[in-house]
Amino acid sequence: xxxxxxxxxxxxxxxxxxxxxxxxxxxxxxxxxxxxxxxSYPDFVRALATVKQAAALxxxxxxxxxSARAEAIxxxxxxxxxxxxHDQFVVDMIQGGAGTSTNMNANEVIANRALELMGFHRSDYxxxxxxxxxxxxxxxxxxxxxxxxxxxxxxxxKLRAAMAVLRGxxxxxxVEFADIVKIGRTQLQDAVxxxxxxxxxxxxxxxxxxxxxxxxxxxxxxxxxxxxTAIGTGINAPEGYAQAVCAHLCRLTGENFVTAGNLIEATxxxxxxxxxxxxxxxxxxxxxxxxxxxxxxxxxxxxxxGEINLPAMQAGSSIMPGKVNPVIPEVVNQIAxxxxxNDVTVSFAAEGGQLQLNAFEPIIAFxxxxxxxxxxxxxLVLAQKxxxxxxxxxxxxxxxxxxxxxxxxxxxxxxxxxAATELALEAYRSGKSIRExxxxxxxxxxxxxxxxxxxxxxx
Numbered sequence: 001x002x003x004x005x006x007x008x009x010x011x012x013x014x015x016x017x018x019x020x021x022x023x024x025x026x027x028x029x030x031x032x033x034x035x036x037x038x039x040s041y042p043d044f045v046r047a048l049a050t051v052k053q054a055a056a057l058x059x060x061x062x063x064x065x066x067s068a069r070a071e072a073i074x075x076x077x078x079x080x081x082x083x084x085x086h087d088q089f090v091v092d093m094i095q096g097g098a099g100t101s102t103n104m105n106a107n108e109v110i111a112n113r114a115l116e117l118m119g120f121h122r123s124d125y126x127x128x129x130x131x132x133x134x135x136x137x138x139x140x141x142x143x144x145x146x147x148x149x150x151x152x153x154x155x156x157x158k159l160r161a162a163m164a165v166l167r168g169x170x171x172x173x174x175v176e177f178a179d180i181v182k183i184g185r186t187q188l189q190d191a192v193x194x195x196x197x198x199x200x201x202x203x204x205x206x207x208x209x210x211x212x213x214x215x216x217x218x219x220x221x222x223x224x225x226x227x228x229t230a231i232g233t234g235i236n237a238p239e240g241y242a243q244a245v246c247a248h249l250c251r252l253t254g255e256n257f258v259t260a261g262n263l264i265e266a267t268x269x270x271x272x273x274x275x276x277x278x279x280x281x282x283x284x285x286x287x288x289x290x291x292x293x294x295x296x297x298x299x300x301x302x303x304x305x306g307e308i309n310l311p312a313m314q315a316g317s318s319i320m321p322g323k324v325n326p327v328i329p330e331v332v333n334q335i336a337x338x339x340x341x342n343d344v345t346v347s348f349a350a351e352g353g354q355l356q357l358n359a360f361e362p363i364i365a366f367x368x369x370x371x372x373x374x375x376x377x378x379x380l381v382l383a384q385k386x387x388x389x390x391x392x393x394x395x396x397x398x399x400x401x402x403x404x405x406x407x408x409x410x411x412x413x414x415x416x417x418x419a420a421t422e423l424a425l426e427a428y429r430s431g432k433s434i435r436e437x438x439x440x441x442x443x444x445x446x447x448x449x450x451x452x453x454x455x456x457x458x459x
Contacts, residue, residue: 148364149221162377
Protein backbone atom coordinates (compact mmCIF):
# COMPACT_ATOMS: atom_id res chain seq x y z
CA UNK A 1 0.00 0.00 0.00
CA UNK A 2 1.12 3.55 -0.70
CA UNK A 3 0.18 7.09 0.14
CA UNK A 4 0.65 10.27 -1.90
CA UNK A 5 2.64 13.33 -0.87
CA UNK A 6 3.77 16.37 -2.81
CA UNK A 7 6.47 19.02 -2.60
CA UNK A 8 7.62 21.85 -4.86
CA UNK A 9 8.90 19.32 -7.43
CA UNK A 10 5.63 17.43 -7.71
CA UNK A 11 3.90 14.33 -6.32
CA UNK A 12 5.44 11.06 -5.13
CA UNK A 13 4.05 7.86 -3.71
CA UNK A 14 5.52 6.55 -0.47
CA UNK A 15 5.06 3.20 1.32
CA UNK A 16 2.05 3.51 3.59
CA UNK A 17 4.12 2.10 6.47
CA UNK A 18 6.80 4.79 6.14
CA UNK A 19 6.92 7.54 8.74
CA UNK A 20 9.22 9.64 6.59
CA UNK A 21 7.83 11.81 3.80
CA UNK A 22 8.53 13.06 0.31
CA UNK A 23 11.53 15.23 1.23
CA UNK A 24 13.24 12.24 2.84
CA UNK A 25 12.36 10.02 -0.12
CA UNK A 26 14.03 12.38 -2.58
CA UNK A 27 17.10 12.71 -0.34
CA UNK A 28 17.44 8.94 -0.02
CA UNK A 29 17.35 8.68 -3.81
CA UNK A 30 19.77 11.57 -4.35
CA UNK A 31 22.43 10.60 -1.82
CA UNK A 32 23.28 6.94 -2.32
CA UNK A 33 26.85 7.71 -1.28
CA UNK A 34 28.25 5.96 1.78
CA UNK A 35 25.50 3.45 2.47
CA UNK A 36 25.61 4.62 6.09
CA UNK A 37 22.22 5.93 7.15
CA UNK A 38 21.36 8.29 9.97
CA UNK A 39 19.98 5.26 11.81
CA SER A 40 23.55 3.93 12.06
CA TYR A 41 24.18 6.58 14.70
CA PRO A 42 21.48 6.15 17.37
CA ASP A 43 22.88 8.98 19.49
CA PHE A 44 22.47 11.35 16.56
CA VAL A 45 18.86 10.25 15.99
CA ARG A 46 18.16 10.74 19.69
CA ALA A 47 19.85 14.14 19.56
CA LEU A 48 17.67 15.25 16.63
CA ALA A 49 14.53 14.21 18.54
CA THR A 50 15.75 15.99 21.67
CA VAL A 51 16.29 19.25 19.80
CA LYS A 52 12.82 18.99 18.24
CA GLN A 53 11.31 18.25 21.64
CA ALA A 54 13.00 21.27 23.21
CA ALA A 55 11.75 23.44 20.34
CA ALA A 56 8.16 22.22 20.76
CA LEU A 57 8.27 22.93 24.49
CA UNK A 58 9.69 26.42 23.92
CA UNK A 59 7.11 27.21 21.24
CA UNK A 60 4.28 26.03 23.49
CA UNK A 61 5.65 28.11 26.35
CA UNK A 62 5.74 31.20 24.14
CA UNK A 63 2.26 30.56 22.73
CA UNK A 64 3.23 29.92 19.10
CA UNK A 65 2.29 26.22 19.16
CA UNK A 66 -0.98 24.79 20.48
CA SER A 67 -0.78 22.51 23.49
CA ALA A 68 -2.34 19.61 21.57
CA ARG A 69 0.26 19.76 18.81
CA ALA A 70 3.09 20.33 21.27
CA GLU A 71 2.06 17.32 23.35
CA ALA A 72 1.91 15.09 20.28
CA ILE A 73 5.33 16.26 19.06
CA UNK A 74 6.83 15.79 22.51
CA UNK A 75 5.36 12.28 22.77
CA UNK A 76 6.74 11.32 19.35
CA UNK A 77 10.15 12.69 20.28
CA UNK A 78 10.12 10.77 23.56
CA UNK A 79 9.50 7.56 21.64
CA UNK A 80 12.43 8.23 19.33
CA UNK A 81 14.67 9.07 22.26
CA UNK A 82 13.65 5.74 23.78
CA UNK A 83 14.83 3.94 20.64
CA UNK A 84 11.69 3.65 18.53
CA UNK A 85 11.37 4.48 14.81
CA HIS A 86 15.12 4.75 14.23
CA ASP A 87 14.77 2.62 11.10
CA GLN A 88 12.81 5.50 9.56
CA PHE A 89 15.91 7.72 9.54
CA VAL A 90 17.04 6.59 6.10
CA VAL A 91 19.03 9.48 4.65
CA ASP A 92 22.73 8.92 3.93
CA MET A 93 25.14 10.57 6.39
CA ILE A 94 26.96 12.18 3.45
CA GLN A 95 24.58 14.60 1.76
CA GLY A 96 24.39 17.97 0.09
CA GLY A 97 22.26 20.78 1.47
CA ALA A 98 24.02 21.55 4.76
CA GLY A 99 21.99 18.93 6.62
CA THR A 100 18.54 19.93 5.34
CA SER A 101 17.77 16.32 4.36
CA THR A 102 18.58 15.15 7.88
CA ASN A 103 16.46 17.89 9.41
CA MET A 104 13.51 17.08 7.15
CA ASN A 105 13.85 13.35 7.83
CA ALA A 106 13.47 14.14 11.54
CA ASN A 107 10.63 16.61 10.92
CA GLU A 108 8.66 14.13 8.82
CA VAL A 109 9.08 11.12 11.08
CA ILE A 110 8.10 13.15 14.14
CA ALA A 111 5.15 14.76 12.35
CA ASN A 112 3.72 11.49 11.05
CA ARG A 113 4.08 9.73 14.38
CA ALA A 114 2.55 12.74 16.14
CA LEU A 115 -0.38 12.65 13.71
CA GLU A 116 -1.01 9.03 14.64
CA LEU A 117 -0.92 9.88 18.33
CA MET A 118 -3.49 12.63 17.67
CA GLY A 119 -5.76 10.16 15.85
CA PHE A 120 -5.06 11.33 12.30
CA HIS A 121 -3.58 9.58 9.26
CA ARG A 122 0.01 9.98 8.18
CA SER A 123 0.56 12.80 5.68
CA ASP A 124 -2.46 14.73 7.00
CA TYR A 125 -0.23 17.73 7.31
CA UNK A 126 -3.12 20.19 7.58
CA UNK A 127 -3.47 18.90 11.13
CA UNK A 128 0.25 18.86 12.00
CA UNK A 129 2.98 19.77 9.53
CA UNK A 130 6.68 18.84 9.44
CA UNK A 131 7.58 22.40 8.42
CA UNK A 132 4.91 24.52 10.05
CA UNK A 133 4.86 22.82 13.44
CA UNK A 134 7.75 20.38 14.05
CA UNK A 135 10.22 22.82 12.50
CA UNK A 136 8.56 25.90 14.03
CA UNK A 137 11.02 28.67 15.01
CA UNK A 138 13.87 26.66 13.53
CA UNK A 139 16.05 26.29 10.48
CA UNK A 140 18.28 23.42 9.48
CA UNK A 141 21.09 25.87 10.10
CA UNK A 142 20.53 25.97 13.86
CA UNK A 143 18.68 22.70 14.59
CA UNK A 144 21.14 20.47 12.72
CA UNK A 145 24.42 21.71 14.23
CA UNK A 146 22.86 21.73 17.69
CA UNK A 147 21.86 18.08 17.27
CA UNK A 148 25.34 17.27 15.98
CA UNK A 149 26.87 18.86 19.08
CA UNK A 150 24.54 16.99 21.41
CA UNK A 151 25.40 13.68 19.72
CA UNK A 152 29.12 14.52 19.94
CA UNK A 153 28.80 15.20 23.66
CA UNK A 154 27.15 11.81 24.14
CA UNK A 155 30.00 10.24 22.20
CA UNK A 156 32.68 12.08 24.15
CA UNK A 157 31.23 10.80 27.43
CA LYS A 158 31.45 7.23 26.12
CA LEU A 159 34.95 7.70 24.69
CA ARG A 160 36.28 9.14 27.95
CA ALA A 161 34.73 6.24 29.86
CA ALA A 162 36.44 3.75 27.50
CA MET A 163 39.74 5.58 27.87
CA ALA A 164 39.37 5.36 31.65
CA VAL A 165 38.97 1.58 31.35
CA LEU A 166 42.15 1.38 29.27
CA ARG A 167 44.00 3.69 31.65
CA GLY A 168 42.95 1.47 34.55
CA UNK A 169 44.39 -1.64 32.90
CA UNK A 170 47.72 0.08 32.30
CA UNK A 171 47.73 1.27 35.91
CA UNK A 172 47.15 -2.29 37.13
CA UNK A 173 50.06 -3.51 35.04
CA UNK A 174 52.30 -0.71 36.32
CA VAL A 175 51.79 -2.05 39.85
CA GLU A 176 52.15 -5.69 38.78
CA PHE A 177 55.43 -4.94 36.99
CA ALA A 178 56.76 -2.45 39.56
CA ASP A 179 59.78 -4.55 40.59
CA ILE A 180 60.78 -5.87 37.18
CA VAL A 181 63.93 -4.06 36.02
CA LYS A 182 64.58 -3.70 32.30
CA ILE A 183 66.66 -1.65 29.91
CA GLY A 184 65.08 1.52 28.61
CA ARG A 185 65.63 2.53 25.02
CA THR A 186 66.06 5.79 23.16
CA GLN A 187 66.14 5.79 19.37
CA LEU A 188 65.85 1.99 19.58
CA GLN A 189 69.29 1.83 21.24
CA ASP A 190 70.01 0.68 24.77
CA ALA A 191 69.57 3.45 27.33
CA VAL A 192 69.59 3.33 31.12
CA UNK A 193 67.61 0.87 33.24
CA UNK A 194 64.04 1.43 34.34
CA UNK A 195 61.25 -0.81 35.55
CA UNK A 196 58.59 -2.33 33.36
CA UNK A 197 56.13 -0.81 35.80
CA UNK A 198 57.47 2.66 35.07
CA UNK A 199 57.08 2.01 31.36
CA UNK A 200 53.44 0.98 31.74
CA UNK A 201 52.65 3.82 34.16
CA UNK A 202 53.56 6.34 31.47
CA UNK A 203 50.83 4.91 29.25
CA UNK A 204 48.28 5.43 32.01
CA UNK A 205 49.41 9.03 32.46
CA UNK A 206 49.30 9.73 28.71
CA UNK A 207 45.71 8.52 28.52
CA UNK A 208 44.68 10.54 31.58
CA UNK A 209 46.06 13.70 29.97
CA UNK A 210 43.99 13.12 26.86
CA UNK A 211 40.85 12.43 28.88
CA UNK A 212 41.34 15.91 30.33
CA UNK A 213 41.92 17.46 26.90
CA UNK A 214 38.69 15.88 25.62
CA UNK A 215 36.79 17.36 28.56
CA UNK A 216 38.14 20.79 27.64
CA UNK A 217 37.15 20.40 24.00
CA UNK A 218 33.66 19.32 25.04
CA UNK A 219 33.13 22.65 26.79
CA UNK A 220 33.33 24.42 23.43
CA UNK A 221 30.76 22.02 21.99
CA UNK A 222 28.26 23.19 24.62
CA UNK A 223 27.91 26.56 22.91
CA UNK A 224 24.94 26.32 20.50
CA UNK A 225 23.23 28.54 17.95
CA UNK A 226 19.68 27.25 18.49
CA UNK A 227 17.41 30.22 17.90
CA UNK A 228 19.60 31.61 15.14
CA THR A 229 17.27 30.18 12.45
CA ALA A 230 18.56 30.79 8.92
CA ILE A 231 21.73 32.89 9.30
CA GLY A 232 21.76 34.02 12.92
CA THR A 233 19.29 36.91 12.87
CA GLY A 234 16.55 34.77 14.46
CA ILE A 235 14.03 35.50 11.71
CA ASN A 236 10.64 33.75 12.26
CA ALA A 237 11.44 32.92 15.88
CA PRO A 238 9.48 34.73 18.63
CA GLU A 239 11.19 36.98 21.13
CA GLY A 240 12.73 34.99 23.95
CA TYR A 241 12.79 31.77 21.95
CA ALA A 242 16.59 31.27 21.98
CA GLN A 243 16.71 31.51 25.76
CA ALA A 244 13.64 29.30 26.24
CA VAL A 245 14.74 26.53 23.88
CA CYS A 246 18.22 26.44 25.41
CA ALA A 247 16.72 26.10 28.89
CA HIS A 248 14.52 23.21 27.77
CA LEU A 249 17.44 21.50 26.02
CA CYS A 250 19.50 21.74 29.21
CA ARG A 251 16.67 20.25 31.24
CA LEU A 252 16.12 17.39 28.81
CA THR A 253 19.79 16.45 28.56
CA GLY A 254 21.33 17.45 31.85
CA GLU A 255 24.03 19.30 29.91
CA ASN A 256 24.99 22.93 30.46
CA PHE A 257 24.35 24.34 27.00
CA VAL A 258 24.77 28.06 26.46
CA THR A 259 23.47 30.23 23.64
CA ALA A 260 26.26 31.79 21.60
CA GLY A 261 26.78 35.48 22.18
CA ASN A 262 26.77 36.21 18.45
CA LEU A 263 24.41 33.89 16.61
CA ILE A 264 25.51 35.07 13.15
CA GLU A 265 29.09 34.13 13.94
CA ALA A 266 28.05 30.85 15.55
CA THR A 267 25.98 29.82 12.52
CA UNK A 268 28.89 30.06 10.10
CA UNK A 269 31.87 29.11 12.29
CA UNK A 270 32.90 25.45 12.58
CA UNK A 271 35.84 26.19 14.87
CA UNK A 272 34.57 24.07 17.76
CA UNK A 273 34.42 21.04 15.46
CA UNK A 274 37.97 21.71 14.29
CA UNK A 275 39.14 21.98 17.89
CA UNK A 276 37.49 18.70 18.85
CA UNK A 277 38.86 16.96 15.78
CA UNK A 278 42.36 18.12 16.67
CA UNK A 279 42.03 16.68 20.17
CA UNK A 280 40.74 13.41 18.74
CA UNK A 281 43.79 13.33 16.48
CA UNK A 282 46.00 13.89 19.52
CA UNK A 283 44.36 10.93 21.27
CA UNK A 284 44.77 8.80 18.16
CA UNK A 285 48.45 9.66 17.72
CA UNK A 286 49.25 8.77 21.33
CA UNK A 287 47.21 5.55 21.29
CA UNK A 288 49.00 4.53 18.11
CA UNK A 289 52.37 5.26 19.70
CA UNK A 290 51.46 3.05 22.66
CA UNK A 291 50.41 0.26 20.30
CA UNK A 292 53.69 0.61 18.41
CA UNK A 293 55.50 0.09 21.72
CA UNK A 294 53.44 -2.98 22.59
CA UNK A 295 54.17 -4.52 19.20
CA UNK A 296 57.89 -3.84 19.55
CA UNK A 297 58.17 -5.06 23.14
CA UNK A 298 56.32 -8.28 22.28
CA UNK A 299 58.12 -8.89 18.98
CA UNK A 300 59.58 -12.34 18.48
CA UNK A 301 59.11 -14.69 20.14
CA UNK A 302 62.73 -15.68 19.41
CA UNK A 303 64.09 -13.03 17.05
CA UNK A 304 62.59 -9.85 18.50
CA UNK A 305 62.57 -7.87 21.73
CA GLY A 306 60.56 -10.58 23.48
CA GLU A 307 60.20 -8.58 26.70
CA ILE A 308 56.46 -9.00 27.14
CA ASN A 309 53.83 -11.42 25.90
CA LEU A 310 50.53 -10.23 24.46
CA PRO A 311 47.54 -12.55 24.80
CA ALA A 312 47.25 -14.90 21.82
CA MET A 313 43.91 -14.04 20.21
CA GLN A 314 43.96 -15.96 16.92
CA ALA A 315 46.18 -17.81 14.49
CA GLY A 316 48.39 -15.37 12.66
CA SER A 317 49.15 -16.99 9.34
CA SER A 318 47.54 -19.16 6.68
CA ILE A 319 50.93 -20.61 5.75
CA MET A 320 53.23 -20.39 8.83
CA PRO A 321 52.09 -22.83 11.55
CA GLY A 322 52.16 -21.55 15.13
CA LYS A 323 52.50 -17.88 14.20
CA VAL A 324 50.59 -15.43 16.41
CA ASN A 325 50.37 -11.74 15.52
CA PRO A 326 49.67 -8.63 17.65
CA VAL A 327 46.27 -8.18 16.03
CA ILE A 328 44.71 -6.04 18.76
CA PRO A 329 47.37 -3.29 18.73
CA GLU A 330 47.30 -3.48 14.93
CA VAL A 331 43.58 -2.75 14.73
CA VAL A 332 43.97 0.21 17.10
CA ASN A 333 46.82 1.51 14.92
CA GLN A 334 44.46 1.43 11.96
CA ILE A 335 41.74 3.25 13.88
CA ALA A 336 44.31 5.94 14.66
CA UNK A 337 45.24 6.28 10.99
CA UNK A 338 41.55 6.73 10.16
CA UNK A 339 41.10 9.39 12.84
CA UNK A 340 44.09 11.33 11.55
CA UNK A 341 42.58 11.23 8.07
CA ASN A 342 39.20 12.30 9.44
CA ASP A 343 40.89 15.33 10.98
CA VAL A 344 42.11 16.37 7.53
CA THR A 345 38.54 16.01 6.22
CA VAL A 346 37.14 18.14 9.04
CA SER A 347 39.79 20.79 8.46
CA PHE A 348 39.02 21.09 4.75
CA ALA A 349 35.26 21.08 5.36
CA ALA A 350 35.52 23.82 7.97
CA GLU A 351 37.75 25.91 5.72
CA GLY A 352 35.34 25.43 2.81
CA GLY A 353 32.49 27.28 4.52
CA GLN A 354 31.35 30.44 2.75
CA LEU A 355 29.77 33.59 4.11
CA GLN A 356 26.90 32.96 6.56
CA LEU A 357 26.82 29.14 6.52
CA ASN A 358 29.06 26.12 6.26
CA ALA A 359 27.37 23.73 3.84
CA PHE A 360 29.76 20.91 4.67
CA GLU A 361 28.70 20.12 8.22
CA PRO A 362 27.37 16.66 7.21
CA ILE A 363 30.87 15.39 6.39
CA ILE A 364 32.18 17.07 9.55
CA ALA A 365 29.57 15.24 11.62
CA PHE A 366 30.16 11.92 9.87
CA UNK A 367 33.94 12.19 10.34
CA UNK A 368 33.70 13.08 14.02
CA UNK A 369 31.11 10.39 14.76
CA UNK A 370 33.37 7.78 13.16
CA UNK A 371 36.45 8.99 15.02
CA UNK A 372 34.75 8.98 18.40
CA UNK A 373 32.90 5.70 17.93
CA UNK A 374 35.83 3.76 16.55
CA UNK A 375 38.23 5.01 19.20
CA UNK A 376 35.75 4.19 21.96
CA UNK A 377 35.48 0.61 20.78
CA UNK A 378 39.21 0.43 20.08
CA UNK A 379 40.09 1.48 23.64
CA LEU A 380 37.80 -1.18 25.11
CA VAL A 381 39.16 -3.90 22.82
CA LEU A 382 42.74 -2.90 23.61
CA ALA A 383 42.04 -2.89 27.35
CA GLN A 384 40.08 -6.13 27.54
CA LYS A 385 41.68 -8.28 24.83
CA UNK A 386 45.29 -7.14 25.13
CA UNK A 387 46.53 -5.08 28.07
CA UNK A 388 44.68 -7.04 30.76
CA UNK A 389 46.46 -10.25 29.69
CA UNK A 390 50.01 -8.97 29.17
CA UNK A 391 52.75 -10.92 30.97
CA UNK A 392 56.46 -10.15 31.39
CA UNK A 393 59.44 -12.33 30.43
CA UNK A 394 61.30 -11.60 33.65
CA UNK A 395 64.30 -13.85 33.05
CA UNK A 396 64.95 -12.38 29.63
CA UNK A 397 64.63 -8.84 30.96
CA UNK A 398 67.09 -9.62 33.75
CA UNK A 399 69.61 -11.05 31.30
CA UNK A 400 69.38 -7.97 29.10
CA UNK A 401 70.07 -5.70 32.07
CA UNK A 402 73.08 -7.73 33.16
CA UNK A 403 74.56 -7.72 29.66
CA UNK A 404 73.73 -4.14 28.81
CA UNK A 405 76.44 -1.57 28.18
CA UNK A 406 74.07 1.18 29.24
CA UNK A 407 74.81 0.60 32.91
CA UNK A 408 78.18 2.27 32.33
CA UNK A 409 76.30 5.60 32.52
CA UNK A 410 76.10 5.15 36.30
CA UNK A 411 79.92 5.20 36.47
CA UNK A 412 80.25 8.70 34.98
CA UNK A 413 80.37 10.49 38.36
CA UNK A 414 83.09 8.12 39.60
CA UNK A 415 85.46 7.54 36.66
CA UNK A 416 84.45 10.30 34.21
CA UNK A 417 82.72 10.29 30.82
CA UNK A 418 85.85 9.55 28.77
CA ALA A 419 86.89 6.54 30.86
CA ALA A 420 83.31 5.27 30.91
CA THR A 421 83.17 5.54 27.11
CA GLU A 422 86.39 3.54 26.76
CA LEU A 423 85.00 0.95 29.13
CA ALA A 424 81.78 0.63 27.10
CA LEU A 425 83.74 0.15 23.85
CA GLU A 426 85.92 -2.53 25.41
CA ALA A 427 82.87 -4.33 26.79
CA TYR A 428 81.31 -4.28 23.34
CA ARG A 429 84.46 -5.61 21.65
CA SER A 430 85.23 -8.28 24.23
CA GLY A 431 81.75 -9.41 25.11
CA LYS A 432 82.52 -8.93 28.79
CA SER A 433 80.14 -7.16 31.17
CA ILE A 434 80.79 -3.69 32.57
CA ARG A 435 81.10 -5.21 36.04
CA GLU A 436 83.79 -7.65 34.89
CA UNK A 437 85.90 -4.92 33.30
CA UNK A 438 85.65 -2.57 36.28
CA UNK A 439 86.84 -5.40 38.56
CA UNK A 440 89.65 -6.38 36.17
CA UNK A 441 90.94 -2.83 35.96
CA UNK A 442 90.39 -2.24 39.68
CA UNK A 443 88.73 1.07 38.90
CA UNK A 444 86.52 0.88 42.01
CA UNK A 445 86.32 -1.27 45.13
CA UNK A 446 84.04 -4.31 44.65
CA UNK A 447 81.63 -3.18 47.35
CA UNK A 448 81.18 0.16 45.60
CA UNK A 449 80.54 -1.54 42.29
CA UNK A 450 77.83 -3.68 43.83
CA UNK A 451 76.00 -0.57 44.98
CA UNK A 452 76.57 1.57 41.88
CA UNK A 453 75.58 -1.12 39.36
CA UNK A 454 72.74 -2.61 41.34
CA UNK A 455 69.84 -2.51 38.83
CA UNK A 456 67.32 -1.46 41.46
CA UNK A 457 69.48 1.53 42.37
CA UNK A 458 69.81 2.49 38.72
CA UNK A 459 66.04 3.02 38.33
